[in-house]
Amino acid sequence: MMASLRCVFAAIAVIVPGGILSQAVAGDLRVLAWEGYLAPLVVERFEAETGHRVTVDTFLSVSEQKRRLAERPGTYDIAMPPDYEVPGMAARGELEAIEAERLPGYANILDGWRSPPYDRRNAYSVPFHWxxxxxxxxxxxxxxxxxxxxxxxxxxxxxxxxxxxxxxxxxxxxxxxxxxxxxxxxxxxxxxxxxxxxxxxxxxxxxxxxxxxxxxxxxxxxxxxxxxxxxxxxxxxxxxxxxxxxxxxxxxxIWSDALVVPTGAPNRDVALQFIDFMLRPGIAALQSNFTRYANTIRGSDALLDPALMEAPEVVIPSDVAxxxxxxxxxxxxxxxxxxxxxxxxxxxx
Structure with a gap:
């Protein structure tokens, strides 16, 4: 279900499946993402616009992501936990406060996804896919x-x-x-x-x-x-x-994943720049067209693959509560x- 269904509510990226990342380099962005989840074209666009090199390390399960973050503190600038993990991570001091309300793109988040119950006022996260x-x-x-x-x-x-x-x-x-x-x-x-x-x-x-x-x-x-x-x-x-x-x-x-900044992120400012980049309608559409999942960004509909807007896997029937x-x-x-x-x-x- 895409954003329109709100009524129900300068280099190629290095992909390292399960690999160990080298020591952080100032200005680089290191992302811990679900396998096959982050669109290569989105990464290329961010690199071309900002000049920051992006390295993507991947995981296959929530438990693997948790283990990776615990074993490699100070390595990653962006992680993608499911929504239910956000409160506990914040309470344990594992997340940087990002104060998403201050980001220019915050207004693009659909109303139902702003200030969700798992992260009031989006202090630590913004929604990614659902x-x-x-x-x-x-x-x-x-x-x-x-x-x-x-x-x-x-x-x-x-x-x-x-x-x-x-x-x-x-x-x-x-x-x-x-x-x-x-x-x-x-x-x-x-x-x-x-x-x-x-x-x-x-x-x-x-x-x-x-x-x-x-x-x-x-x-x-x-x-x-x-x-x-x-x-x-x-x-x-x-x-x-x-x-x-x-x-x-x-x-x-029903599930959703979030974008967060782990505590000790070596390039926090670049991470916030990336999060704001992901809040753009055009970038959200590129991401959804790649993964075939819904996004939470107002204005992305016009740029989505028409087949995606009509897909029965995405458009939930009206009789389903x-x-x-x-x-x-x-x-x-x-x-x-x-x-x-x-x-x-x-x-x-």
């Missing part, structure tokens, strides 16, 4: 029209042994809890164990995927139904037209990971 997490079904395998999480957790014969899961604990366990009629956000280990027990018989290492390979797996024909972020679902459908994104009657997950800012907190999700990660290790992931 989207949904739900299910993708291959209609070449299952031709039914049912809109239910049942298709994943109690699959019909066509979909049995063809179920796919994201590597992150949050996505799978929240949907499993939803199917079981339990709270999506809980620290109750007995409830979470019920979700683990539900998923364990259905999961296979060849059908577990991360942000780095989700599009490839979803479009490969290996799975009949799988969990997906909506932008990846759209990119997969562009490769395999038989894929359909489902808005389950039981509900779905969504509630923003209902994320689980980082403490709860730490318990999710504690129980989920051994399952992945058993699979060899």
């Amino acid at each position: 989207g949904t997490t739900s299910l993708v079904v291959d209609t070449a395998v299952y031709a039914g029209t049912e809109r239910s999480i049942r298709l994943l957790f109690d699959p019909p014969p066509e979909l049995k042994d063809r179920t796919g899961f994201l590597v992150g604990a949050e996505e799978t366990l929240r949907l499993a809890l939803l199917w079981l009629g339990l709270p999506q956000c809980t620290s109750d280990r007995a409830q979470l164990q019920r979700a683990i027990d539900l998923v364990r018989p259905m999961i296979h290492k060849e059908r577990v995927y991360s942000i780095a390979d989700s599009v490839d797996v979803l479009s490969s024909g290996r799975i009949g139904i799988g969990i997906a972020w909506n932008g990846d679902a759209l990119r997969a459908r562009e490769r395999r037209p038989s894929l359909r994104y489902i808005y389950p009657e039981e509900g779905l997950i 969504i509630r923003f800012f209902r994320s689980c907190d980082s403490g709860q999700l730490s318990v999710y990971a504690e129980l989920w990660d051994p399952l992945l290790r058993d699979l060899g992931r």
Whole structure:
């Protein structure tokens, strides 16, 4: 869903997948970003306009980003945590105050995304992308029209042994809890164990995927139904037209990612310059056209790919009730990971 749906609410960048960055250089910008998330054209534009060289280091999961920031303090100028991580990071002194209200581009942020409950007055963050997490079904395998999480957790014969899961604990366990009629956000280990027990018989290492390979797996024909972020679902459908994104009657997950400046950022001023750059409508549109995710910037609509504005993965149907800012907190999700990660290790992931 793009900004128009507000009613519901001078060098090529160096990409270092999981690499160790060299010591910070004054004037450089070092970004810790989701794998494949930051549009190369956006990076090139920033470098050309400012003369600052950008180095992008990538991560595949929230836990990896947290570990990278903890192990390499004073390395990164920009990070991209999910919204639910922002309050805890700020409280622990892990973020620089950016006072986003003072940035020239702040007025471009849509009203619903200014002063969100996780960061009042955007003292530490600005919104980057937002989207949904739900299910993708291959209609070449299952031709039914049912809109239910049942298709994943109690699959019909066509979909049995063809179920796919994201590597992150949050996505799978929240949907499993939803199917079981339990709270999506809980620290109750007995409830979470019920979700683990539900998923364990259905999961296979060849059908577990991360942000780095989700599009490839979803479009490969290996799975009949799988969990997906909506932008990846759209990119997969562009490769395999038989894929359909489902808005389950039981509900779905709404999420957003933020731009923040880690404490001790070696080039804080350049980081603020980059954040303001990302608040421009034209830059936000370039970014959304690349990732296929919605942005939060007023005026970007006119520059978006028309296919993106009409994509069913992005335009949420009017009969689907969504509630923003209902994320689980980082403490709860730490318990999710504690129980989920051994399952992945058993699979060899």
